[in-house]
Amino acid sequence: MKKNITKVLLNLLCIVLAIIIVAPLAWILLNSFKTNKELFKDSLAFPEVWQFANYVKAWNLGLYKYFGNSLFVSVLSLCGILASSSFLAYGLTRFRAKGSNIIFIIVLGGMALSEQVALVPLYKILRTLKIYDTYWAVILPYIAFRIPFTVFLMRAYFISIPVELEEAAVVDGYNSLQIFVKIILPISKPIFASCAIVNLNFVWNEFLFANVFLNNKALQTIPIGLMTFKGDLKVDYTTTLAGLMIASAPLIILFICMSRQFVRGLTSGAVKG
Amino acid sequence: MVLFFVYIPVLMNIGYSFFRLSSYSASATFVGVDNYRRFFSDSVLPIMLRNNIAYCIISLIVQVGFGTVMALILESSAIAERMKGFFRNLYYIPALISLTAVGLMFTFIYEPNLGFINSLLKSLGMSTYGWLGDAKMAIYCIIAMSQWQFTGYITLLMVVAFQNVPQDYLEAAAIDGAGPIRRAISIMLPQAKEQLLVCTIITVIGAFKLYTEVYATTGGGPGNNSQVLGLFLYQQAFLHDDLGMAAVTGVFIFVITVTLSIIQIRVTRSGQQ
Numbered sequence: 001m002k003k004n005i006t007k008v009l010l011n012l013l014c015i016v017l018a019i020i021i022v023a024p025l026a027w028i029l030l031n032s033f034k035t036n037k038e039l040f041k042d043s044l045a046f047p048e049v050w051q052f053a054n055y056v057k058a059w060n061l062g063l064y065k066y067f068g069n070s071l072f073v074s075v076l077s078l079c080g081i082l083a084s085s086s087f088l089a090y091g092l093t094r095f096r097a098k099g100s101n102i103i104f105i106i107v108l109g110g111m112a113l114s115e116q117v118a119l120v121p122l123y124k125i126l127r128t129l130k131i132y133d134t135y136w137a138v139i140l141p142y143i144a145f146r147i148p149f150t151v152f153l154m155r156a157y158f159i160s161i162p163v164e165l166e167e168a169a170v171v172d173g174y175n176s177l178q179i180f181v182k183i184i185l186p187i188s189k190p191i192f193a194s195c196a197i198v199n200l201n202f203v204w205n206e207f208l209f210a211n212v213f214l215n216n217k218a219l220q221t222i223p224i225g226l227m228t229f230k231g232d233l234k235v236d237y238t239t240t241l242a243g244l245m246i247a248s249a250p251l252i253i254l255f256i257c258m259s260r261q262f263v264r265g266l267t268s269g270a271v272k273g
Numbered sequence: 274m275v276l277f278f279v280y281i282p283v284l285m286n287i288g289y290s291f292f293r294l295s296s297y298s299a300s301a302t303f304v305g306v307d308n309y310r311r312f313f314s315d316s317v318l319p320i321m322l323r324n325n326i327a328y329c330i331i332s333l334i335v336q337v338g339f340g341t342v343m344a345l346i347l348e349s350s351a352i353a354e355r356m357k358g359f360f361r362n363l364y365y366i367p368a369l370i371s372l373t374a375v376g377l378m379f380t381f382i383y384e385p386n387l388g389f390i391n392s393l394l395k396s397l398g399m400s401t402y403g404w405l406g407d408a409k410m411a412i413y414c415i416i417a418m419s420q421w422q423f424t425g426y427i428t429l430l431m432v433v434a435f436q437n438v439p440q441d442y443l444e445a446a447a448i449d450g451a452g453p454i455r456r457a458i459s460i461m462l463p464q465a466k467e468q469l470l471v472c473t474i475i476t477v478i479g480a481f482k483l484y485t486e487v488y489a490t491t492g493g494g495p496g497n498n499s500q501v502l503g504l505f506l507y508q509q510a511f512l513h514d515d516l517g518m519a520a521v522t523g524v525f526i527f528v529i530t531v532t533l534s535i536i537q538i539r540v541t542r543s544g545q546q
Contacts (some may be wrong), residue, residue, distance in 0.1 A: 014347070014356070021363060042392070113280075114478060116502075116503050121289060207485040251370075259358070
């Protein structure tokens with residue numbers, strides 16, 4: 001009996017928490033389908049007619065351009081992050097070269113350093129390199145700043161792969177690169193999925209660097225676009241809300257589709273030291 | 274690459290903190306510790322420290338503390354197997370939305386006239402508040418928003434760690450007569466200690482590099498009441514063109530985060546022996 005009460009209470013707690021998480025989002029979603037007049041009258045009511053036009057308007061008002069920029073920057077950064085991190089992590093777990101410990105410490109130490117501390121000097125460096133205000137001004141720092149955490153996640157996964165698999169491949173005459181591509185990559189799909197989501201989440205939503213290093217409106221990414229957007233639209237609240245929804249949807253949808261892989265990748269390799 | 278874009282800028286930042294610099298010219302005048310004197314006598318510093326520390330402490334309690342408890346509940350037998358994944362993924366969704374979008378969403382939610390919270394309070398016949406416009410409340414509104422966004426993130430990370438706890442340990446304990454709470458405290462938590470450490474470090478560092486949340490909601494206002502170190506750095510550098518002062522702020526953030534991380538690692542290590 002007592003056990004059942006605890007069970008009900010715990011389930012209730014989970015449901016209440018779920019409501020707290022969903023309610024603000026539901027309110028935003030609801031109001032993004034209203035006219036401004038309806039919003040001002042009663043923000044809790046349902047819209048009389050669902051205004052899908054808000055979404056079309058937000059998209060055409062320039063959101064599509066920010067969206068494209070974000071997509072371009074995200075894809076390139078993600079490829080860079082995954083490629084360099086996986087090579088580095090694999091090397092660190094398999095080759096006992098001199099200095100590999102130092103490399104490991106340098107890489108992991110990078111996790112503790114925040115973007116702000118590097119902001120001003122990076123700004124100067126990017127200007128000197130003449131890549132300030134180009135896509136590269138954000139892509140390169142993104143890759144560099146995300147390598148530490150990604151290596152950290154991947155290393156733990158690679159350690160859990162039995163070495164015997166590779167020894168067999170060596171007997172078959174594979175070289176290191178072939179082993180990596182033909183054996184390690186296929187069984188590492190889950191960790192790649194996890195790292196892809198974690199990093200996409202960062203890159204797609206990054207604000208500080210994008211705000212400072214991209215000045216040209218034609219290059220700006222979605223988070224900056226949203227701020228500009230709000231400034232341009234002023235009192236057209238519902239269109240802004242629709243814009244917020246468009247900007248947030250891709251990652252949520254992607255996560256829902258990949259959530260199983262995501263959790264599996266993290267579980268099989270999570271922090272084991 | 275990590276060295277070039279992460280470490281070198283951090284070192285350069287320390288150098289910059291002794292100069293008077295502008296972002297538009299290459300000239301630099303050596304001013305010794307003048308920037309540091311100005312920084313430590315700035316009247317906004319105590320406010321920023323209070324805000325960052327409040328953010329840090331509340332986040333540790335809610336995100337790491339409560340988030341871990343939620344992870345334990347989600348991994349317990351109280352929640353039906355097929356609901357576990359559902360709740361876990363649902364709680365994670367806010368973490369996928371960009372800080373800018375969440376910030377803009379919550380400016381609407383906190384909006385005094387038509388916002389979600391005040392509309393809700395009004396319909397329940399209760400008195401309404403100014404929220405973000407209120408000098409005393411503003412920073413706590415921002416903190417609350419962050420708890421909403423990131424508690425589920427920590428929950429997910431902890432769930433992953435708990436899933437890695439060997440089942441036979443738990444079964445053995447159950448045979449010895451240990452109840453669910455006892456099992457959680459003496460087996461699951463110690464087994465997941467490393468992950469807990471990572472979560473704590475992420476949260477603490479996050480608290481001191483806080484920037485976008487404040488930028489997108491109050492911009493540090495009203496007055497300077499919700500000012501934080503990260504935003505102050507940005508404003509000094511790119512609004513007041515005082516790169517030296519920004520660099521000092523960067524050094525300050527750097528020292529705080531690195532010191533706190535080292536302390537946490539030490540504390541956990543000493544607990545192990």
